[in-house]
Amino acid sequence: MRTDVLDQSRGGMWAWLLQRITAVLLIVGFASHLISTHIMAIGELSYDNIAHRLASGFFVAMDVMLLAAVLYHALNGARMVILDYWLSAKAQRRALSLALWLVGVAAFIYGLWALWPWIKG
Amino acid sequence: MPVATFHIKRFDPDNDDMPRYDEFSVPYEASLTVLDGLFYVQEHFDGSLSFRYCCRAAVCGSCAMYINGRYRLACQTNVRHLDGDVITVEAMPHMPLVKDLVCDMTDFFAKYEYIEPWLMRNSQDPAKEIGQTPEERKKLDMPIDCILCGACYSTCPSVWGEGNYIGPAALLKAYRFEVDSRDEARKQRLAHFDNEHGAYRCHTITNCVEACPKELNPTEGIQWLKRAAVRRRLFGRLK
Numbered sequence: 001m002r003t004d005v006l007d008q009s010r011g012g013m014w015a016w017l018l019q020r021i022t023a024v025l026l027i028v029g030f031a032s033h034l035i036s037t038h039i040m041a042i043g044e045l046s047y048d049n050i051a052h053r054l055a056s057g058f059f060v061a062m063d064v065m066l067l068a069a070v071l072y073h074a075l076n077g078a079r080m081v082i083l084d085y086w087l088s089a090k091a092q093r094r095a096l097s098l099a100l101w102l103v104g105v106a107a108f109i110y111g112l113w114a115l116w117p118w119i120k121g
Numbered sequence: 122m123p124v125a126t127f128h129i130k131r132f133d134p135d136n137d138d139m140p141r142y143d144e145f146s147v148p149y150e151a152s153l154t155v156l157d158g159l160f161y162v163q164e165h166f167d168g169s170l171s172f173r174y175c176c177r178a179a180v181c182g183s184c185a186m187y188i189n190g191r192y193r194l195a196c197q198t199n200v201r202h203l204d205g206d207v208i209t210v211e212a213m214p215h216m217p218l219v220k221d222l223v224c225d226m227t228d229f230f231a232k233y234e235y236i237e238p239w240l241m242r243n244s245q246d247p248a249k250e251i252g253q254t255p256e257e258r259k260k261l262d263m264p265i266d267c268i269l270c271g272a273c274y275s276t277c278p279s280v281w282g283e284g285n286y287i288g289p290a291a292l293l294k295a296y297r298f299e300v301d302s303r304d305e306a307r308k309q310r311l312a313h314f315d316n317e318h319g320a321y322r323c324h325t326i327t328n329c330v331e332a333c334p335k336e337l338n339p340t341e342g343i344q345w346l347k348r349a350a351v352r353r354r355l356f357g358r359l360k
Contacts, residue, residue, distance in 0.1 A: 006316075009317055012321040013321070084283055084324075
């Protein structure tokens, strides 16, 4: 076995740490999302009622944070699964990370666009 | 005298197309171990049966095998302690096979060597021995018992999927030196485990904990290495 391929592998700490941090954000974020949507009565789940809730800066910030956390957690999770079975070489791993970052940033911008009327205030 | 049926998985890559199971009847008394049974088979039935052994006292790690569906050391597994009189003996699964019960451990030891499993020091050694408090020594109690049998490596799904993952045994050994108060490797060994072929490929599946015949906890050691990498890289703490 050639161990020099192992020498080319650097990093991974940030991905590991951010996966844990986003996991905590998701637990807290989803819990408050579900509680505020289904338990704290805002009446019927209609566009008007949700739009009214999103008028609060807190809920907009919460939604943007959840969007970023979900995207990072899901795409990094997918990356870990792919790397578990495939793509061991450095260049391939980099290409995969780049592709997933592009997908993530595009999805984040799309999410911001959907929330834009409330972000703008 | 009771008789045990040894059901042994045989395969010779040079001559066989497919593995097969051979059956041998082995009479046993109270103290017969599976390893003794294999010697009996070799002496009385088939001299070509291949297996590894050395110390016969559960300290060398040579005779790790898959016995009745579990990783065990053949030398410390008493036939009477197994359920029933049919004993299935196989080589450790998910490993390249040399012959019969002998696995190819080349990658395992290359990865083990890669993490530099020895004490590294930069400072001048004291005139006598390097002192250690009982508390400092206590941290070594768990990882120091590893006998490098390879059971954890063979059972780890991350190793099956990613052949370049250095695996639980090598990482447990890295942990053993990282928690050693006498070791001063600092950044040198950190570079070997603080990457995605190292500690971060461990997804805490804990198969290794279940498989270890010495009842060690490689997962705990690997989690410690991840936390140590964060402490060092973000906060600059060296130990």
